[in-house]
Each structure stands twice: as structure tokens, then as C-alpha cells.
Amino acid sequence: RPLVVAVANQKGGVGKTTTAVNLAAALAMKGFRTLLVDMDIQGSASATLGLSPVDESCVDVARVLLDERPLEDAICETHLANLSLAPAGERMAMVDLHLASAYGRERVFERALLAEGPQRLVATFDVVVIDTAPYLGLLTVNALVAADTLLVPVSCEYLPMLGLKLLGETVERLRQRAGARCEVMGYLLTMVDRRERITVEVEELLRKRFGDKVFEAVIRANTHHKAAPSHRKTIFEHEPEKGRGREDYTALCDEVIARLGLR
Amino acid sequence: RPLVVAVANQKGGVGKTTTAVNLAAALAMKGFRTLLVDMDIQGSASATLGLSPVDESCVDVARVLLDERPLEDAICETHLANLSLAPAGERMAMVDLHLASAYGRERVFERALLAEGPQRLVATFDVVVIDTAPYLGLLTVNALVAADTLLVPVSCEYLPMLGLKLLGETVERLRQRAGARCEVMGYLLTMVDRRERITVEVEELLRKRFGDKVFEAVIRANTHHKAAPSHRKTIFEHEPEKGRGREDYTALCDEVIARLGLR
Ligand SMILES: Nc1ncnc2c1ncn2[C@@H]1O[C@H](COP(=O)(O)OP(=O)(O)OP(=O)(O)O)[C@@H](O)[C@H]1O
Ligand SMILES: Nc1ncnc2c1ncn2[C@@H]1O[C@H](COP(=O)(O)OP(=O)(O)OP(=O)(O)O)[C@@H](O)[C@H]1O
Numbered sequence: 001r002p003l004v005v006a007v008a009n010q011k012g013g014v015g016k017t018t019t020a021v022n023l024a025a026a027l028a029m030k031g032f033r034t035l036l037v038d039m040d041i042q043g044s045a046s047a048t049l050g051l052s053p054v055d056e057s058c059v060d061v062a063r064v065l066l067d068e069r070p071l072e073d074a075i076c077e078t079h080l081a082n083l084s085l086a087p088a089g090e091r092m093a094m095v096d097l098h099l100a101s102a103y104g105r106e107r108v109f110e111r112a113l114l115a116e117g118p119q120r121l122v123a124t125f126d127v128v129v130i131d132t133a134p135y136l137g138l139l140t141v142n143a144l145v146a147a148d149t150l151l152v153p154v155s156c157e158y159l160p161m162l163g164l165k166l167l168g169e170t171v172e173r174l175r176q177r178a179g180a181r182c183e184v185m186g187y188l189l190t191m192v193d194r195r196e197r198i199t200v201e202v203e204e205l206l207r208k209r210f211g212d213k214v215f216e217a218v219i220r221a222n223t224h225h226k227a228a229p230s231h232r233k234t235i236f237e238h239e240p241e242k243g244r245g246r247e248d249y250t251a252l253c254d255e256v257i258a259r260l261g262l263r
Numbered sequence: 264r265p266l267v268v269a270v271a272n273q274k275g276g277v278g279k280t281t282t283a284v285n286l287a288a289a290l291a292m293k294g295f296r297t298l299l300v301d302m303d304i305q306g307s308a309s310a311t312l313g314l315s316p317v318d319e320s321c322v323d324v325a326r327v328l329l330d331e332r333p334l335e336d337a338i339c340e341t342h343l344a345n346l347s348l349a350p351a352g353e354r355m356a357m358v359d360l361h362l363a364s365a366y367g368r369e370r371v372f373e374r375a376l377l378a379e380g381p382q383r384l385v386a387t388f389d390v391v392v393i394d395t396a397p398y399l400g401l402l403t404v405n406a407l408v409a410a411d412t413l414l415v416p417v418s419c420e421y422l423p424m425l426g427l428k429l430l431g432e433t434v435e436r437l438r439q440r441a442g443a444r445c446e447v448m449g450y451l452l453t454m455v456d457r458r459e460r461i462t463v464e465v466e467e468l469l470r471k472r473f474g475d476k477v478f479e480a481v482i483r484a485n486t487h488h489k490a491a492p493s494h495r496k497t498i499f500e501h502e503p504e505k506g507r508g509r510e511d512y513t514a515l516c517d518e519v520i521a522r523l524g525l526r
């Protein structure tokens with residue numbers, strides 16, 4: 001059974017997708033068989049790893065959830081070794097409403113993950129990384145319930161800080177009532193620009209409040225992160241070898257490997 | 264009847280709240296009686312205009328929608344002349360699910376807006392500005408259906424561009440089936456940093472595709488926008504008189520006044 005990491009924060013634009021994609025890529029480059037699951041209604045992660053040519057035989061996560069199929073049906077190869085993708089699909093926007101009337105509606109994704117397909121493909125992965133939507137609806141709840149651990153990106157601004165309490169309360173309630181068992185593996189500071197006073201203030205507050213839960217590694221503000229998706233590239237393909245974006249996500253990857261006790 | 268402007272874009276972190284708050288503040292400073300309605304689950308706009316002391320008699324938008332009350336019940340004064348706020352409230356997260364089973368569920372907010380309270384307060388406003396969530400659920404649909412016009416902030420990055428097609432399709436479908444009549448007043452480029460190539464590329468693409476629908480005014484990347492909410496301030500109170508953030512939102516305000524034919 002792979003370790004399942006959900007990348008979550010209901011605040012918009014804090015770097016969930018950028019983190020899910022580049023952490024998954026970094027793990028794959030280190031030799032871990034990694035599956036990136038796109039559970040965002042907008043499919044940004046799927047767009048960034050743009051399956052090309054489109055794999056016609058590849059079903060998507062929306063259909064897996066709507067038709068209650070094994071997750072294996074939605075797994076596609078990417079152009080990177082060791083990295084597979086389960087793309088979101090265009091019908092993701094209807095999933096919340098359809099799931100609302102399903103029995104055990106918080107665990108539909110978990111059931112899909114545990115369901116053995118004929119190829120027993122899910123079992124071959126070391127890690128599953130889930131990208132989630134900026135909305136704590138049923139879709140995201142499904143990711144949280146299926147996860148072993150949460151990685152919470154937090155951008156160094158005031159508004160993103162406000163949401164952390166709600167996220168914590170939601171996780172707690174899901175643990176009590178929906179069989180969730182995930183804990184926060186760590187808080188990741190993103191879009192860090194230490195010349196900005198607000199960045200320094202937010203970083204201090206976060207480290208004070210969450211101590212070692214805050215990763216040592218931070219992701220610095222870097223225009224290459226903005227540009228990479230427009231070229232359908234991870235930061236590792238977009239930046240030159242000594243790039244700061246690559247450096248930051250490699251440092252994060254090493255810390256994640258240590259915290260998860262991988263290998 | 265006030266003109267209703269919904270600030271919408273389902274992509275996260277593109278500057279909806281920063282725009283809703285500062286456009287509303289700019290209109291108020293120009294003498295227009297302005298109501299800012301916070302329809303985001305996370306209540307970021309409400310937090311930025313932090314009602315202090317908390318107005319105990321002030322009900323919130325969540326309760327107005329859940330109990331089908333007139334919007335007037337949720338209107339509170341702010342510390343700025345001519346600017347009132349209808350705060351989101353903590354129960355906003357349950358609104359989508361509760362609205363799902365209501366009759367005419369796309370128009371609950373519109374009914375609340377049109378319902379005359381004893382003070383006939385809504386009719387005294389010139390403009391209503393609605394801040395929306397990064398999610399095209401029933402809550403945001405209610406804002407779109409009630410709106411006369413849409414202001415779409417787009418940050419100069421690739422991922423935000425992807426969502427515009429879905430937003431357009433949603434608005435079209437709402438016009439055909441739910442009585443929506445809003446049109447896009449304009450697309451607003453945000454977090455603009457013209458030293459970045461991706462910014463220049465995205466701006467060109469957007470102006471090519473949407474022509475004059477793209478505002479001339481753009482909101483430049485500016486650390487003061489990040490810092491202002493942590494001080495519970497609009498950019499007009501946070502920056503010195505010649506600040507670039509104030510300049511940008513004033514320019515936007517003038518263009519909005521022209522496009523809406525206000526006064
Ligand atoms: N470290 C960084 N420096 C500069 N830009 C960044 C950085 N990280 C992410 N970005 C850019 O900021 C935008 C938001 O990032 P991203 O889409 O990863 O956030 P998100 O939390 O997934 O958003 P959403 O809530 O909409 O899913 C993207 O255009 C991305 O390219
Ligand atoms: N022009 C700008 N320059 C720098 N930072 C900005 C600018 N505009 C907004 N920000 C900051 O970027 C973050 C995202 O902005 P904002 O919250 O307004 O976006 P949003 O679209 O409302 O997000 P959400 O989708 O989560 O509601 C905030 O911390 C805000 O302070």
C-alpha cells in the first residue's frame with residue numbers, strides 16, 4: 001500500500017498545485033514510484049503535466065468517483081520516469097453534488113484507491129500525492145479521509161493564515177466522524193520573499209505556532225514557477241541545473257522522505 | 264435599485280478579495296454609497312474590513328441565505344464613510360449543501376437582495392460589490408445570477424488563464440437556464456510585473472482574445488497589497504498618498520464608473 005499525501009489548504013493560490021506537481025516529480029527523480037492524483041475541479045496539475053498525446057484509454061478521476069470504479073482505471077503514464085498521473089477530468093465540477101447523495105460519501109475515493117484492479121497497479125506505487133481544490137467540499141473531504149498525511153502549503157501573506165484554523169477543525173471532525181486518520185506532516189512556506197516585511201512576520205508567527213511542524217525548507221518566490229506550467233513543465237525541466245526552484249523543491253523532497261520514513 | 268457587480272474567477276488567489284475591497288473603498292471615497300457583500304466561504308473581505316467593535320445586531324450573509332431573510336438584516340457600517348459591509352459569517356461553509364435542496368436555489372441571494380426590509384436600506388446604495396469564492400458552487404452561482412455585471416480579475420500567470428473558458432460557459436448556461444443577465448464588464452490584469460516574461464505573454468494573449476473587455480488599468484504586483492489586510496486596512500489607508508496600489512485601484516475605479524455609466 002502506498003503512502004498517501006494530500007496537499008491541502010482551502011485558501012486559493014497558495015501553491016498547492018505547484019507543490020503537488022514538483023514534489024511528485026522530485027520523488028520520482030529520486031527513484032520512488034509516484035502517483036499524482038488530481039482532485040482539483042480545475043485540473044491545474046493535469047494541465048501542467050499535459051498528457052500528450054492524450055491517452056484515450058485513460059479514464060479520469062471524476063469518472064472513477066461518479067461510477068465508483070477502481071482508481072487503477074484512471075492511471076496514466078507521464079513523460080517522466082517513475083511518475084504516473086490520475087487526471088481530474090472535465091466532469092470534476094459535478095462530483096460534489098453527485099457524491100452528496102452517495103452512501104459513505106466521504107470514502108468514495110478511498111474505496112477506489114483500495115479496490116484492486118486487474119493489474120494491481122496502485123499497489124506498485126511507493127507514494128500517492130493528491131492535489132486538492134481551494135474548497136473544503138466533499139471532493140476535498142474524500143482526499144483528506146484517504147490520506148495518511150497532509151502537507152499544507154501556506155503563502156507568506158495574512159489572508160492564507162486565517163484559514164489554517166478551519167482546516168485543522170475540519171480534519172479533527174473528519175477523524176472523529178468519518179474515519180480519517182491523517183495528521184499534518186508539515187506546513188510549507190511558499191512564495192517566500194524575505195525582503196518583504198509581511199513574509200518575515202508570517203514566517204515568525206507560523207514557526208512560533210506550529211514549531212517543527214513547519215518545514216525547514218521554504219519555497220522562494222520565483223518567476224520560473226509561474227512560467228513552467230505554460231510550457232507543460234515541472235520546475236526540474238524548466239530551470240537550469242542550479243535553479244533556485246529546483247533547489248527548494250529538492251530540499252522539500254528530502255525533508256518529506258525523512259518525515260515519512262521512506263525507503 | 265443599486266447596480267450589482269460580482270467579482271468572480273474560480274481560480275484561487277487571483278486578487279478577487281483585494282479587488283472587491285479596494286474597488287468598493289474607491290467608489291465610497293468618490294461619494295458612491297457602496298455595499299460590499301462577502302460571499303466567500305472564507306470571509307477574507309470581512310476579515311480585511313474587520314468590524315470593530317463587532318456589531319452584535321448585525322446578522323451575516325450565511326444566515327440571510329439559510330433563513331431566507333432580507334439582505335438588509337446583514338448590512339453593517341464600516342469605519343469608512345459611504346461603505347457598508349454584509350459579512351460572510353462562519354456558517355458560510357454549510358450554505359452550498361443547504362441551498363442544494365431549496366426551491367429556486369440559484370436565486371436565493373437575489374430574493375434576499377430584492378426583499379424590502381423595514382428600513383429599505385438596499386435601495387439607498389448606488390453600487391453593490393460581491394466578493395466570491397474560488398469555486399463555482401451554488402454560493403457563487405447565486406452571486407452570478409443576482410449580478411448586473413461581472414468583473415473578472417486574472418493574474419498574469421498560465422494557470423489562471425485556463426479557467427476563463429469554464430467561467431464563460433457557466434455564465435452562458437446560467438443566462439439560458441437560471442435567469443442570469445450579467446455580462447462581463449471587464450477582465451482585470453492583477454499582480455502585474457512587466458519585468459517577467461510570463462506577465463507580458465499573458466497580457467498580450469488576454470488583450471488579443473478579449474480586446475476592450477480588458478481594462479486599461481492593471482494592478483501591479485505590490486507588497487503593500489499583501490500587507491494591508493494584516494492591518495485591517497484597504498490600500499487607501501495603508502499606503503502613502505502617492506502609493507502605486509492606490510494609483511492602480513483609483514484608475515480601475517474611474518474605468519468602472521465610466522463603463523457602468525455611474526452618475
Ligand atoms: N514560489 C512561487 N513563486 C512564484 N510564483 C509561484 C510560486 N508558487 C506558485 N506560483 C504561481 O502562483 C500561482 C498559484 O499557484 P498554484 O496554482 O500552485 O496555487 P494553488 O494553491 O494550487 O491554487 P488553487 O487554490 O487555485 O488550486 C500559479 O500561477 C503558480 O505558477
Ligand atoms: N497586486 C498584488 N500584489 C501583491 N500581492 C497581492 C496583489 N493582489 C493581491 N495580493 C495578495 O495575494 C493574495 C491573494 O489575493 P486575494 O486573496 O485577493 O485573491 P483571491 O482571488 O480573493 O483568493 P481566493 O481565491 O482564495 O478568494 C493575498 O494575500 C493578497 O494580499
Ligand SMILES: [Mg+2]
Nearest residue numbers: 016017040044
Ligand atoms: Mg491548484
Ligand SMILES: [Mg+2]
Nearest residue numbers: 279280303307
Ligand atoms: Mg478571496
